[in-house]
Amino acid sequence: MKTIKIHSIISCLFIFGLFSCNQKKELKAEKTTTIPTEIKLDLLDLQQKNKLGKDTIVTIVNDPVYHKAKKYKGVSAVAIIKNEIDLTKIDPKNTKIVFECIDGYKPEMPLELFLSAKPYLAFEDxxxxxxxxxxxxxxxxxxxxAAPFYIVYPSVSEKDSQYKWPxxxxxxxxxxxxxxxxxxxxxxxxxLEAGYNLFQKQCLxxxxxxGIGGTMGPELNYPKSVTEYWKEKELVDYIVNPASFRHKVKMPTLGLSQQQSQQIVDYLKYMSENKKKN
Structure with missing residues (x-):
């Protein structure tokens, strides 16, 4: 009888321990789940509701947009996000932050990198x-x-392309x-992965x-791919040096080689056969 009792106790302890471990894993997973769909913050709406937080003076040693030292009035961008979103339920390593600008520019970067850089949301120059x-x-x-808002980083080098300054x-x-x-x-x-990577970094x-990406420039695949109405050689040359085709063109010179531009065009040709309206 004693042996049976000991086995019963051990079995109970094992089951309890297993339940506790599983429970801990479930709680941990619940706290750090990957974001299933997009979460949007309307910054103008938050400003109107006085929900941006306490402002401070932010100094940027070499601003990459103005190319000189600048001072702004701004608020902590991290504090805004934490006040509006429960980050304990999101895994920052598997989440990205996307910035939407008035002109359609839509850069993005990993959320974890953004949070660790301690950025500010500047609202006055x-x-x-x-x-x-x-x-x-x-x-x-x-x-x-630059109005109404500009993301700035007091402790990040303007030469580090990982960080976006929208x-x-x-x-x-x-x-x-x-x-x-x-x-x-x-x-x-x-x-075609090389062309895909270049497109992700330079064009998206x-x-x-x-339907995925920014709207500052035209959609390049739907309903017609740009490769279906541009001559291939001219499209490659245009991507390398847009200003040689159009006066005061908005598209910047990206510093791409002829070979890199061709890789992007090859990728776009592939995508022309994989159209999908999102």
Whole structure:
């Protein structure tokens, strides 16, 4: 009888321990689940409701947009996100932050990287001319305005391309990290991965493919692919040097080689056979 009791006790302890471990795993998983769909923050709406938080003066040693030292009034971007979103239920390693600007520019970066950089949401330019809220941005012969918001990083090098400095900003999204990867990756031809990677890095912030990406430039695949109405050689040359085709063109010179441009065009040709309206 004693032996049976001992076995019963051991069995109970084992089952209890197993339940406790599983319970802990479930709780941990519940706290750090990957975001299933996008979460959107309307920054203008938060400003109107006085929900941006306490402002401070932010100094940027070498601003990558104005190319000089700048001072702004801003609020902690991390604090805004934490106040509006329960980050204990999101896994930052598997989530990305997407920035939506008025002009359609839509850059993105890993959420974990963004949070660790301690960025600020600037809403006023302290160096602006008298009577103005922002100093005018001059880029490729075009004048632009940073209003209403501009993401800045006091402790990040302006040369580090991992970090995005979107101005003209109005909304922030949180999405699954690999959302565009799953939709746009060339699964049927892995040799096109180089072109895919270049497109992701250089083009997707301004242009969309199958409805995924920025809207600053035109959609490149739906209903007609750009490869269906541009001559291939001219399209390759245009991507390398847009200004050689159009005066005051908005598309910047990306510093791509002829070979890299061809890789992007080869990828776009593949996508022309994989159209999907999102």
């Amino acid at each position: 302290m160096d602006a001319p008298k009577g103005k809220q922002w100093e005018t941005i001059l880029k490729d012969g075009n004048e632009m305005n 101005y003209n900003l109005i909304k922030i999204y949180l999405e699954p990290l690999h959302k565009s990867t799953l939709e746009l990756y060339p699964l049927k031809d892995r040799k 912030t301004c242009h969309s493919l199958n």
